[in-house]
Amino acid sequence: MDAVSATPVADEVNGILRKHMAEAFSGDALDAVKEQFKNEHIVPLRGFCPPELLEAMRAEAFGIMDEHGVDRKFSFAITDNSPRQMTTVGQPVIREHGPLIDALYFSESVKDLLSEVVGEEVHTCPYAGEHYVISRLGKSGDTHGWHWDDYTYGFILVLQAPEYRDGGFVQAVPHTSWDKENPDVHGALLKSQVRSYHLEAGDAYIVKTDTTMHRVYPIRGETTRTIVNMTWANNADLTRNITHETNDLLFGGTGDTTAVGA
Ligand SMILES: O=C(O)CCC(=O)C(=O)O
Numbered sequence: 001m002d003a004v005s006a007t008p009v010a011d012e013v014n015g016i017l018r019k020h021m022a023e024a025f026s027g028d029a030l031d032a033v034k035e036q037f038k039n040e041h042i043v044p045l046r047g048f049c050p051p052e053l054l055e056a057m058r059a060e061a062f063g064i065m066d067e068h069g070v071d072r073k074f075s076f077a078i079t080d081n082s083p084r085q086m087t088t089v090g091q092p093v094i095r096e097h098g099p100l101i102d103a104l105y106f107s108e109s110v111k112d113l114l115s116e117v118v119g120e121e122v123h124t125c126p127y128a129g130e131h132y133v134i135s136r137l138g139k140s141g142d143t144h145g146w147h148w149d150d151y152t153y154g155f156i157l158v159l160q161a162p163e164y165r166d167g168g169f170v171q172a173v174p175h176t177s178w179d180k181e182n183p184d185v186h187g188a189l190l191k192s193q194v195r196s197y198h199l200e201a202g203d204a205y206i207v208k209t210d211t212t213m214h215r216v217y218p219i220r221g222e223t224t225r226t227i228v229n230m231t232w233a234n235n236a237d238l239t240r241n242i243t244h245e246t247n248d249l250l251f252g253g254t255g256d257t258t259a260v261g262a
């Protein structure tokens with residue numbers, strides 16, 4: 001079999017990424033990524049996913065999305081009524097149908113890179129419902145509105161992205177915090193600096209999600225944006241009592257309805 005053109009399987013994901021990262025995210029390039037993360041609390045990893053793996057990840061995620069995606073349209077009081085208009089797939093479905101996404105999330109090479117970039121050891125999320133989710137913006141006006149997340153870090157792999165003129169870029173406001181009792185999106189916008197990041201298919205980004213308010217700018221026209229969001233915890237998260245209201249409502253949590261609102 002031709003190893004170059006063969007479609008990667010789950011067992012190969014860690015090795016493919018390890019090799020690619022040694023080439024693309026080492027030395028000065030890695031230092032630059034670490035510096036940007038330190039300054040902005042979010043950093044793009046340009047070309048994170050090598051092309052042969054990206055094609056396979058796209059095929060897997062798009063298949064799951066087409067079969068199992070659920071259209072959502074809410075404004076969440078818990079994030080100050082910011083809008084969510086998107087199609088989502090939650091963790092239980094991905095665990096069953098997405099071996100490559102599962103392998104990427106649990107690969108040591110990803111854990112090592114994230115720990116290196118953020119400057120502390122990261123752990124897979126103790127709450128399975130936030131391991132990985134897929135979101136798609138596919139209709140004009142779709143957006144993942146301003147919010148923070150429950151755990152300290154998010155790692156997002158971009159599988160499909162509009163050109164910036166059609167929106168769909170990421171915006172982030174560092175040094176802000178989420179009071180679930182009294183969420184204040186406008187206060188956060190006024191307090192800190194908004195930065196915008198355009199990402200392309202194959203790029204990923206790391207964001208300090210608990211203290212960086214972020215959103216995806218609404219898309220317009222005929223375009224589609226699809227991502228996998230993966231949650232990472234730091235040591236402190238492992239001892240905190242963390243609730244998962246927005247994950248449960250947007251992505252269905254672990255699929256165990258007793259967990260909703262828990
Ligand atoms: O779509 C994105 O890039 C961000 C997703 C996100 O912030 C989330 O799922 O919590």
Ligand SMILES: [Fe+2]
Nearest residue numbers: 148149154209
């Ligand atoms: Fe988020």
